[in-house]
Amino acid sequence: MNSTQEKLSIREKVGYSLGDFAANLIFQTLVTFLAFFYTDVYRIPAATAATVIFVVGLLGAFVFTPVMGLVADRTRTRWGKFRPWILWTAIPFGLLSLAAFSTPDLGEHGKVAYALGSYVLLMLVYVANNLPYSALSGVLTGSMAQRNSLSSYRFVAVMIAQFIIQVLLLPLVLILGGGDKARGFEHTMALFAVVGTVFFIITFLTTRERVVPPPEQATSIRQDLADLARNRPWLVMLALTVLVFINLALKGGMYIYYFKYYLDPLQLERFLDGIGFERGVAGLNAALAGMGLAGFQWPSDAPTSAFSLFSAGGIIFMIIGIGFSRPLADRFGKRDVFGGALLVSTLCLLAFWFFPPGAIGLVMLAYILHGFFYGITTPLLWAMIADVADYSEWKNNRRATAIIFSAMLCGLKLGLSIGGALVAGILAAYGYDAGAAVQAPQVVQGIRLSVSLYCSIPFLLGVALLFLYEIDRHMEARIEQELGLRRVAAA
Template structure:
């Protein structure tokens, strides 16, 4: 069954559970790619290929920073796509499969150590990040076109984030185990690359098939240049505030992710089982509290719930600075608290994005989901890349010693302090300070309804100028 024609608008109310589940499957792909490079790529470069921490930080940051330019292009191209599968779904399949193949190639280089090996990883990672942009941008754009209902978007995001948590758990916990179980070093990372590639294929194909027959909404051509897209976003004050907050918070979360292996090995003294236990404690509770966060959001509103979840995340990360003197069980309990905050932070930020898109359509009469999601994923990708980059520079500044043996070298007390502070204080500050950028955000169901009413009355100017 083909999707309805592009001219039909999003459904006004509930979506079938098949569409909820099908759309959520895409999080297997986004979760695996968002988790494993941030978790394993920096230590792979420093402790297996022997690349200096500062250079490794730049090699990890560069390809993801490239996506800042590529994502808006992907959004513009998907906005202009016309096919019997809709504007977005073709990219779920084609870009998703390409991303899987390229991800496996990152760890399948012809050189096993040294600068040449690091350069190969950077090039392969750049290609994978480009394919990811063409999957992620259309994927994130779809909710605003699947439904026009404010509450339904939260439900759709809850399904997505729940499966995202599963993807993070499976990829983040199992990937290090595969590396260890298959001999570690370069060979172990190659097997891990194949495993993650399989997860990406499952998610991409599942999302493509699961959203078959779902509403495609009205997709208009977006602005022709990046400058014009930025101008569109600049006139949407709630979007500006939400994007800035999410980018900074993504950098904070990414520093935690980048530091897991280092924290487990240098602080917990458990380099083999520690990363997996940290991930189980981080993601497991998140799955349990997801329904609770949905009820909290319905009761207090998305904005207040986002603030609350972010503060829980920040306070938990700051508390981990005491990890060297805490028993291991206490450390893992604090990590579980961080996971609860992270779950809510993701749910509400992603549920507020379609509201910003709907607000823009109500003001202007133009649906440009690709513009906003292209800029959103560019910002998110940059934040997720900035985290490992910052963490690598902290390691370099604290004197971290690299190794090409597949096992971390012995580190000084100063280096171990850098590992600790980069994993705790730094992300806590980033997540908490980012909340200050949300002060201009003021979208509510009533304000969205008011904007739609004014638009239907052809009085766009009255609420249309939100550039202040």
């Protein structure tokens, strides 16, 4: 059976998806909590934290990622090009994740140096792990329909990891640290490191590379880069990736401040009590105490509980949205479904500007609707990037999967760097004081703008960019058919 017809087993799809679960335990923590960790836990000034996040992100995007793409495409082992990198980086990834969220007392300048050094090393090993992992999705099968299915499995795992981080991480930090956030982050990251290492190994053991370049294909860095420059769908996807991840980092990093400083704490308590959340937590804590686990108690402050519930609702509806992604894409094409769903999800974000501090129910409703429509797009982004690799092979008769994905991961890291730096930078620009229990009105206004207007701009630009993306449903079918015939002939 050729690679275009190859149907992936559920075992292989689940095994592959566990790798993204492992990576996202760390990735989602970086996106959502790194700025908060630096400013409120490690006590680095907000402007300095913004600089660290931005500089390391640029280093990852424009140095580590392109170099790793060239290296991965030229890797030759009995396990393939990409699978061995997942194995080789499994343990270092876990150890460096723990180091990046540790808080040694090194003085003001020493803290900054430690944060910079540990984040640089974590970014390096993240690239060496995640770029080959992402490229692996393009060589497990040549079937675009199977890639849609694989992406759906993968992003269910991503959403589960995101659920754990956004819903359970702060309670876990408080529980495992006994109220000490610094110690709690260290213990939590140690747990994630062990789980992640095991799951990376499972991914390595359960997957197989099937789409390989022709044996006679010559490898040339110059030719690889020239192919990219002529590939308009790649250019569109690169810009789109940057914009999507600016949004994710900006809104993800700012929500915790939105709950802590904008929403009315009294209304949060009333809302939680009204839906029975507090009674449920009280029952859970009583059950844990009855089992002798008195130390494992859900934190009692309303913003933490409401933020966890808010995140949970969004992620659950993202997972539901993912379930609609494949059938919609098969019927209407990835491009059109992606653009339509992204536009509707953006309108839900813009609605945050109109909500007063006491409108807790409306905040929750808007976010779960945003989660549903954004969930439809999440598997499609990476499936479209794999399609761009096929497009490049179709146009140029040369396959360079990793360089395609490395360019996209450059965009991902650039987007995360800009978005993450914007979180700390906006806070600094509006005068945020990490030691203040109540922030100045202009700070609260900056937080409100960030989760509504500012984070909507990248998505709206992304929707506009898709009008330049030429791989529609009909071209997808043509590319898959013609590449399948070529591979059969070559075999």
